[in-house]
Amino acid sequence: MQDFSQRLQNTIARPVQVSGFGLFGGIDVTLEFCPADPDHGIVFERVDLNSSVRIPALIEYVVPKPRCTVIAHQEASVSVIEHVMAALAGLQIDNCLIRLNAPEPPGCDGSSLAFVESLLKAGIVSQDSPRKCFVVDQTLMVTEVENIGIGAQPPKTSEYEIGFILDYGDGPIGRQSFQTQITPELFERELASCRTFVLESEVKTLQANGIGKRATPQNVLVFSDQGLIENSLRFPNECARHKALDCLGDFALLGCRLAGRFIATQSGHRTNHAIIRKIREQMIQSNAPATIPLPTSCFTPPSQHRAAS
Numbered sequence: 297m298q299d300f301s302q303r304l305q306n307t308i309a310r311p312v313q314v315s316g317f318g319l320f321g322g323i324d325v326t327l328e329f330c331p332a333d334p335d336h337g338i339v340f341e342r343v344d345l346n347s348s349v350r351i352p353a354l355i356e357y358v359v360p361k362p363r364c365t366v367i368a369h370q371e372a373s374v375s376v377i378e379h380v381m382a383a384l385a386g387l388q389i390d391n392c393l394i395r396l397n398a399p400e401p402p403g404c405d406g407s408s409l410a411f412v413e414s415l416l417k418a419g420i421v422s423q424d425s426p427r428k429c430f431v432v433d434q435t436l437m438v439t440e441v442e443n444i445g446i447g448a449q450p451p452k453t454s455e456y457e458i459g460f461i462l463d464y465g466d467g468p469i470g471r472q473s474f475q476t477q478i479t480p481e482l483f484e485r486e487l488a489s490c491r492t493f494v495l496e497s498e499v500k501t502l503q504a505n506g507i508g509k510r511a512t513p514q515n516v517l518v519f520s521d522q523g524l525i526e527n528s529l530r531f532p533n534e535c536a537r538h539k540a541l542d543c544l545g546d547f548a549l550l551g552c553r554l555a556g557r558f559i560a561t562q563s564g565h566r567t568n569h570a571i572i573r574k575i576r577e578q579m580i581q582s583n584a585p586a587t588i589p590l591p592t593s594c595f596t597p598p599s600q601h602r603a604a605s
C-alpha cells in the first residue's frame with residue numbers, strides 16, 4: 297500500500313486508565329490505553345485470562361452479535377468496542393494497545409466522552425511514519441432491507457464525512473439526521489459526548505437476556521412513549537449523532553485512515569461492518585488503494601496535538 301504523507305501516525309504519550317462497568321454485561325473493569333509503535337494499529341488485550349490474548353481491532357476479527365461490535369481471537373473476545381474505537385478514530389490516534397481485565401470496556405455515560413478526556417490527558421504524539429489512507433474512489437452501497445443501508449462516495453470538499461438519518465416514526469425519538477466532517481476538533485465538539493439510547497419497551501427484553509442489568513436512565517438514554525426518562529439531551533438530535541459516532545467507531549475497523557463521504561440510513565453495527573468488509577475487499581483487490589490521490593480540496597490541516605496537561 298502506498299503511503300499518503302498528509303499526516304503522520306499518532307499514539308499517546310503515556311498510559312492512562314478508565315474504570316467502570318460494562319454497559320451490556322455489567323462487569324467491573326479497568327481499561328488502560330497504552331502507547332504503541334508505528335503500524336501497530338489498535339489492539340485490545342484481555343489481561344484477565346490465564347494467558348493474555350491480543351485481538352487486533354480489524355474487521356476480520358469481528359464476530360456477529362446483536363446491538364454492538366465484538367471482536368474475538370483464540371477463545372477470547374471483547375464486546376462493545378465501538379465507543380472506544382470512535383474516541384481513538386475521532387482523535388486520530390492510530391497506534392494504541394488497550395489492555396482490559398474484563399470482556400467489555402467501561403460503559404461510562406454511554407458516550408465516548410470519558411475515553412476522549414483520558415486520551416487527551418495522556419497527550420497525543422506524532423510518530424515518524426505516515427498514516428496509510430484508503431480513498432473511496434467510486435460509489436459504494438450496502439442495503440439490508442428497504443430504508444436500511446449505507447452509501448459511500450469519493451471525498452469532495454472535505455476528507456471524511458459521516459451523515460446519519462434516523463427514523464423512529466412519530467414517537468419521542470422521531471426523525472433525526474446529523475452530518476459532520478470528521479476532524480478531531482469537530483469530533484470532540486459534535487459527537488464525543490453523544491450517548492447511546494434505548495426504548496423503554498426494549499429494556500425488559502434486554503435485561504431478561506442479561507443485557508444492561510446495571511444500566512440506568514443516567515448511563516443510557518431511555519425513551520418512553522412520553523419522552524426521555526430522568527435525563528436531558530445534550531443535543532436535540534443526540535440519537536442521530538450517537539449513531540454517527542457508532543459509524544465512526546465501526547468504520548475504524550478498516551485499520552487505516554479513510555477518505556470519503558458516508559451517509560447511513562437507519563443502519564446498525566451489522567450494516568456498518570458490511571460496508572467496511574466491502575471496502576476491505578476492494579483494498580485487497582486493488583492492492584494499491586492509496587495510489588488514488590486525494591483531491592487537493594480535501595486536505596485538512598494537521599491537527600494540533602495537545603500535550604498532557
Ligand SMILES: [Zn+2]
Nearest residue numbers: 378492538542
Ligand atoms: Zn453506540
